[in-house]
Amino acid sequence: MTIYIEQQGQGSEVVLVHGWGLHGGIWGDLPARLAQRHRVSVVDLPGHGRSRGLPAAENLQQLAEAVAQRLPAPATWVGWSLGGLVAMTVALQSPSPAARLVLVSSTPRFVQAPDWPAAMHPELLTQFAEELTLDYRATLQRFLSLQVGMDAAGRAQLKILRHEMFRHGEPDAAALIGGLAILRDTDLRSRLPQITCPALVIHGAHDRLASLPASLYLQAHLRDAQRVCIEHAGHAPFLSHPDQFHRLLQDFL
Numbered sequence: 001m002t003i004y005i006e007q008q009g010q011g012s013e014v015v016l017v018h019g020w021g022l023h024g025g026i027w028g029d030l031p032a033r034l035a036q037r038h039r040v041s042v043v044d045l046p047g048h049g050r051s052r053g054l055p056a057a058e059n060l061q062q063l064a065e066a067v068a069q070r071l072p073a074p075a076t077w078v079g080w081s082l083g084g085l086v087a088m089t090v091a092l093q094s095p096s097p098a099a100r101l102v103l104v105s106s107t108p109r110f111v112q113a114p115d116w117p118a119a120m121h122p123e124l125l126t127q128f129a130e131e132l133t134l135d136y137r138a139t140l141q142r143f144l145s146l147q148v149g150m151d152a153a154g155r156a157q158l159k160i161l162r163h164e165m166f167r168h169g170e171p172d173a174a175a176l177i178g179g180l181a182i183l184r185d186t187d188l189r190s191r192l193p194q195i196t197c198p199a200l201v202i203h204g205a206h207d208r209l210a211s212l213p214a215s216l217y218l219q220a221h222l223r224d225a226q227r228v229c230i231e232h233a234g235h236a237p238f239l240s241h242p243d244q245f246h247r248l249l250q251d252f253l
Contacts, residue, residue, distance in 0.1 A: 003070050004050035006042045009035025012253065013072045013099075016042045019081030020179040021132050021140070021171055023049025025164035026080075028157070030238055033246050038253065041071055045086075047175020049168045056178035060186050064089035073097030076253060080104040081210065081235065082179055085186055091195045101199040101222075102249060105207050105235045107214035108188040108221075118213035122184065129180045136170045147236040157239070192221040199225040200252045202245070204233030226252075 006024060014034055018026050024042035031040045046054035046066060057063035068090045077098045079087030084106020091098040112119045131139040141162060148157045199222045203215035212229070219227040228248055230237045238245040 003046060003054065003067060004044040005070060006031070006044075007039065008032065009037070009039045011038040013075035014038045014040045014253065015071050015075045015077045015087075016040065017067065017077065017079040017083030017086050018043070018045065018048070019083050019105075020183060021048070021136075021176055022165070023051075023168060023171070025049065025167070026161070026236070026239075028161060028164075028239065028242065030242065030246060030249075034249065034253075037250070039072070041075070043067055043071070044168075045083075045175070045179075047172035047178070049171070052169060052172055052175075056172065056174040057182075058178070060085055060089050060182045063182065064093070068093065068097050071097065074099035076100040076102065078102040078104065078249065079106060080238070081106055082183060085110075085182065085188065088188055088192075088195060091197055092191055096197065098197055100197055100252070101195070102202065102252065103199060103218060104202045104238065105204060105210045106201075106218075107210040108192060108218065109186065109214075110183045110210070113187070116187075116189070118211045118217065120209060125180070125183060129176065133173070133176060137166060140165055144239070147234055147239040157242075161239070189217070189221070192218065193223060196223050200248070201225055201227040202237060202248060203227065203229045204235060204237045204240070205229050205231050206233060207235045209235045 016027050023044045031042050034040045044051040047056045064086050077087040084103040111122045144161050201215050201218045219225045230241050233240045
């Protein structure tokens with residue numbers, strides 16, 4: 001069994017990598033929209049979605065290598081949250097299969113340190129992990145509700161997302177635990193200047209998981225980076241502001 005990858009479209013290569021505890025369905029209709037001009041590969045990370053049953057990666061490097069060896073190169077890697085860590089690690093490979101990076105609601109370090117206050121307190125990450133483990137569906141539904149808004153369009157989008165999210169079952173427990181360890185232990189700050197490909201950093205102004213200072217740090221320490229802050233967006237701007245997000249991505253591509 002190999003990592004599940006869904007591909008569609010023709011043109012320049014684009015890879016979409018989801019965040020912790022979810023699967024490629026979180027991107028909604030974005031892959032189909034991008035596929036009008038590009039060849040889009042949507043990944044289910046090991047232990048998630050249709051890659052359930054695969055052994056969980058022991059560390060970020062192993063996870064990035066497992067994903068990259070199954071995907072076309074060169075490509076634009078779009079990584080959301082944990083997926084951003086994967087994308088950055090792929091870009092650090094030599095030679096790198098990443099021609100460009102799009103880092104969505106990501107950060108080089110997700111938890112606080114004495115010299116890094118611009119991150120989550122470790123207890124917040126642990127709390128979310130416990131909630132996800134105890135009641136995956138309820139926790140995910142609350143997360144999705146916070147991201148899409150509750151107007152008529154948001155409710156319609158939420159209905160579609162709920163169907164998609166639960167269609168492939170819950171992630172393996174080992175994948176949740178391994179992903180949590182990666183979020184807790186990874187610190188890529190010192191390696192950011194080694195990433196030479198162009199990068200787009202997309203940040204939600206109301207993101208409580210990847211902070212505004214972290215996005216500014218990425219912009220300052222990546223060699224060739226531009227940054228866009230989406231007002232009123234949280235941790236998943238591609239869900240709350242799909243049209244604006246698609247325009248930003250298409251302009252960068």
